[in-house]
Amino acid sequence: MKKSLFKLILGVFATMTLFSSCLGDSSNSRENPMAFAYITTKDGIQCAAMDWYYFTSPIIKTLTVGKCYILGYRTNLEMASSQVILAEDIAQPIELTTTYGRVDSPTVENTFNPSEFKPDVFFFNDYYGDNWSFSYRASLKEKDTPRAHCFYDVNRQYEMLDGVRKDVEKNQIIIDVRFDYVPGADGSTRDAYWYSVSNLSGIKSSYKENPEKYDPTKIIDNYVIVAVKFRYNQLQSDGTVKEDVYVGNWTSSPYSFAYPKE
Secondary structure (H helix, E strand, C coil): CCHHHHHHHHHHHCCCCCCCCCCCCCCCCCEEEEEEEEEEEEECCEEEECCCCCCCCCCHHHHHCCCEEEEEEEEHHHHHCEEECCEEEEEEECCCCCCCCCCCCCCCCCCCCCCCEEECCCCCCCHHHCCEEEEEEEEEEEEEEEEEEEEHHHHEEEEEEEEEEEECCCCCCEEEEEEEEECCCCCCCEEEEEEEEECCCHHHHHHHHCCCCCCCCCCCCCCCEEEEEEEEEECCCCCCCEHHHHCCCCCCCEEEEEECCC
């Protein structure tokens, strides 16, 4: 693996501020009480992609393939004899709410605008099945279930900079995000950080099919890298809403899609 892609991978995992690993007494011991996990199969074994490895356990084998969870596990990497590592369960799984990215604007009811928003856990390839975990701050009831809806608006692939329209360049994409919630039981309202997942595989594949935007000749370490910006409407402290707030940048984007060289 060349240095440039290695830097990209490190940059991606440096953004995982919510779900951090806790190493034991040696570099081969690993424990994480709150790991972001994607359930998949490897070598015919149902397992969880989390913390750069693939793990299996009694609980992991009972979960739904394709779903994302928060899991607690403990293991010793010295015990690894294959790509799938046996782990000990140390917490009950928490299933994360997942939406699916679309190429048209979603119909969203019970909407709200967060005061903060950012991607938390993701990976440039399909390690997590193109699932991205987002965190956002909002005032909701304790039992409400918030959701982040991502969509690729092909007609709004531009920014307004000082009143001047600036179209995105090739291998750049803007993904809009809107929010809603499923009302829960009555409870007190709290201003807090909330978390949910959006699967961006549909957006990722649709973008690749657009030759006006996607340039497959720009190869970095056998990958075509597409920089991603997210755009959302931000609640201000005075109760007003600021439209089109961007998260990410083009020059050193921490968010990206990577397509294997064909």
